[in-house]
Amino acid sequence: LEFTMTTFKKIPSSEITPEHIYNDRRNFIKNLGLILSSTALSTFTNTGFTALNTLPSFIQSKDLSNEKLTSFKDITSYNNYYEFGTSKSDPQDHAHLLKIDPWSISIEGSVAKPLKLDIDELIKLIPIEERIYRLRCVEGWSMVIPWIGIPLNSLLKKVTPTGNAKYVEFVSLKRPSEMIGQKDDMLDWPYTEGLRLDEAMHPLTILAVGLYGKVLPKQNGAPIRLVVPWKYGFKSIKAITKIRLVEKMPISTWMKANPKEYGFYSNVNPEVDHPRWTQATERRIGESLLSPRLKTQMFNGYKEEVAHLYQGMDLNKNF
């Protein structure tokens, strides 16, 4: 394992495109058939880094997708981030205005030990790992993204949720002077989202601090954003400042904006269409517009891992 990590660390990232580094490394790991346990992670955590500049070493532990990675360029130039505007290129054009240093995140509410942490403290507290996940947007497109982050459950365990904690609410930053889309009140700022506690504790749920081995670009939600791979992309709230454990189901920004179109669960489900977009198929960003659309998979392909969370629920009603 150490051989693996040192080999990768020696690649001068300035000389190779991220895609090359990633695809080579991914194949290398697969060919060796390495299965890395999370206890091995601490070995590779080093100090002297800052999440806002570079990241410490990390391990690829979940590569559930065998699909081609979406290019760094597409992942960082075709975005939804309404705080910076409503068109796909607005985040890339305007997110640089956001100041992310200093940035702290507080975990509060129904917890025995509330925490307020700088991002650097957070990634020293919990080793970061890579997760290659599919991101399926409700608008009908998808990407395959190599995220770097921490399992949300590791963080939640540190604050010790009390018996009243049934849901988790996430709150984004509100700072209209830098988030120029917030001058428009098309959404009720700050952007908020929510998960049931068991969804938040699921090992696939992560807080991402990077992608393609680099710190998270601002248009993708720097310095920290949620990633819940079996749900539509809008659940993956960006620029998180607060995580609140609560007793009642939180009403998310999209539920407030349009309750007929957006429910609390928002699980990827090819059988339940959105009123304006089919959910049966999807277009993979980066592929030719002429190539056929892909079939959307139940729970975005993570059915085996998450279907048990919804046993006995009517997913037509609980969309």
Ligand code: MTE
């Ligand atoms: N988070 C915030 N704070 N504001 C947003 O507008 N858009 C969501 C989600 N997180 C959004 C957000 C939507 S609709 C999607 S599809 C994903 O971010 C897109 O993530 P990406 O730009 O990294 O692909």
